[in-house]
Amino acid sequence: MEPSGSTATAGNHTLNSTGDGCPWELSDKARLCRFLCYGSEGDVYTAREECHLSMESAEALLSLLQEGRGCEVVEEIKRFTQDGRAVRLNPSLFALALCSQHSELKTRQAAFKALKDVCRVPAHLFSFIQYKKELKEGMKCGIWGRALRKAVSDWYNEQDAMSLALAVTKCKQREGWSHQDLLRLSHTKPACETIALISKYVTKGWKEVQVAYADKENSEEVVKVLSYLEVVEKVKHSCDETEVIHLIEEHRLEREQLLTDHLKSKQVWRTLLKEMPLGSMLNILGKMTADEVLEPGSSDMAAVCDRIHNETTLKKAMIHPFSILLASENYKRGQGYRGKTKWEPDSSILKALDSAFYKCFMNVEPVGKRFAVAVDVSTSLSSVVPGTSVSTAVAAAAITMIPSGSTDCTLPITWATENGKAVDVFIILTNNPLWTCTASPVETLKKHRQKSGACSKLVMCGLSSTGHAITDTEDRGLLSICGFDLGAVSVIRSLAQDLI
Known part of the structure; x- marks a missing residue:
């Protein structure tokens, strides 16, 4: 039950980044971390379902901002995006947009400074700008103040030239915004000649770039970027399958840089698959x-x-x-x-x-915790996990490798308590939408914590259900999962490590 190299210690109640008081109190910080992880402050993660993000869904975030903890919030946003804790990135982008227009100057400054760390690719930047626009709707002021213009300008100016050339040709627009829009509205002044070249290409087009750089004595870096953009333009106008394949191989072009007609070719696909x-x-x-x-x-x-x-x-x-x-x-x-x-x-x-x-x-890195995984063995496990082709039985078997009748989720906890087994995380897998418990899951879990000295948590996975109600949702050690996907694995891992 305990993986090799486990570092879990019974009775260790050291508070983590989400705790502000009692180890099991569902604090605003804990709710924020849940929001950044999967887009909801609640204790239910629903697989393959994007949550609607609004001010109403981010009450803990707003509360922390009102308490003057905005810089702390921004640091948490950075941690979740950089450490791969965020199952869905949009909640972090929404939260950063909210921080960037908070009334406190320090919070706004921290948010804009974090922009390049959180928005690593153009799609993230476009989403961030769109969230700012949506949050400003109904207000008289616009979003393009001096701080945002500088932050967006810095995002472009601090990119590696070749990486930026790839980015602007691979992801040209998203969420109703384009690079041309952002460069124009931010009044970006290129910090070097290569960024100036890419900026001209985006805003003026390839023909004007050709004219502007034809008779100039260009640096080696400018020549390199010019050559790459020339290849991108060449493939866009090529109807020759052999030439397209050669350009893909020679310059490692990606499918987003090709035309729809190119992707009708089997040989083009075979070439793309190699890289x-x-x-x-x-x-x-x-x-x-x-x-x-x-x-x-x-x-x-x-x-x-x-x-x-x-x-x-x-x-x-x-x-x-x-x-x-x-x-x-x-x-x-x-x-x-x-x-x-x-x-x-x-x-x-x-x-x-x-x-x-x-x-x-x-x-898969060992979590260093003691897991007890219980699987409901009723015939209901023959159904399929929604959104996948995986049967709930296969999913349950796979999950047990990584860490008939009604389902009583308290049985594994009671078994562990009675047999002196200290467990850090109980995972119960079923697709039965009904929990028939002989006792309160929360109270049963509390008894195990008291007797074993372990900081035990409970994850109830309804592999094909729409949701499970737990009597006491104010205990930070409880989590429900509806359906199952790779994100659910990440959520369980974060819960086990006290990150949410």
Whole structure:
């Protein structure tokens, strides 16, 4: 029950970053951390469901701001985004936008200073700007004050030139905003000649760039950026499949930089697959098989399979075992969710995914806690986890590897208490929407804490249900999960580590 290298110690009630008083008090800081993690201050995480973000859904955040703890909030936002704790990034972007227009100067300054750390790619920056716009609706003032103009200008000016060239050609617009809009509204003054070149390309277009730099004696860095932008423009106007493939190989172009017509070519896809991030490739295995890009017994199929279960590749991409499980079950299904795309699953891909599943456990860092995982063994576990092709039984089995009748969630806790087993985290897996408990789950958990001296927590996973009501939701050690996805694994991990 206790993983090797476990550092959990019974009776250790040391408070963490979310605690402000009693270890189990659901403080505003704890609610903020939940919000930043999955977009809700409540104790229910719903898989594959984006929460609606509004002032009403961020009461704890607003309370902390009113208490003058805005800088503390900004630091927490940075931690959640940089350490990979945020299952969904939009709550952090919303929270940062809210901090950036708070009445306290220190909070606003901290928020704008954190912009480049939180918004690492253009899509994040566009979302942040849109949240600011939505939060300002109904107010007489606009959003483009001096502080935002400087923050956006700094975001562009502090980028590596080649990274920025890739970013502006890969993600041109999102959320109704474009790079052209942001550069214009922020009055960005380029800090160096390469940023000036990219800015001109975005705002004026390639033809004006050609004219402006044709007769100049350009630096080596400017020549490098010019050459890259020339390639991007060249591929946009090319109808020659051979030329497109050569440009992809030579300059590692990505599919977002290609035209829709280019993506009708099987050979173009085969070329893209060679350098495509592994996580992205796993999501399109079915489509690639259906479109006969990957054919049984072909060298391209062999190359893809080699990438899937290559230990070095898996480690570099930090692929989680549950991601492989989802990809495998979705591929086995032989049909897309909308029913239009169908394929015959290839045995070599299935074999590669099976091998990769076990190899990926090297990417899971031990939490250093004692887990007790209980699985409801009723026939209801034969159903499928919503939004996936994974049966609830398979999901439950996979989860037990990573850390009939009614379901009594107190039984595992009672068993551990009566047998002198100190448990840090109880995980109960079922798809039964009804909890029939002989006693209060909260009281049963409290008794285990008192007897064992452990800081025990309880996670109740309804793998296919819409929600579970727990009598006392003010205990920070309780969490409900509805459905299951990779985000749920992350949420459980964060709870175990006292991060939410």
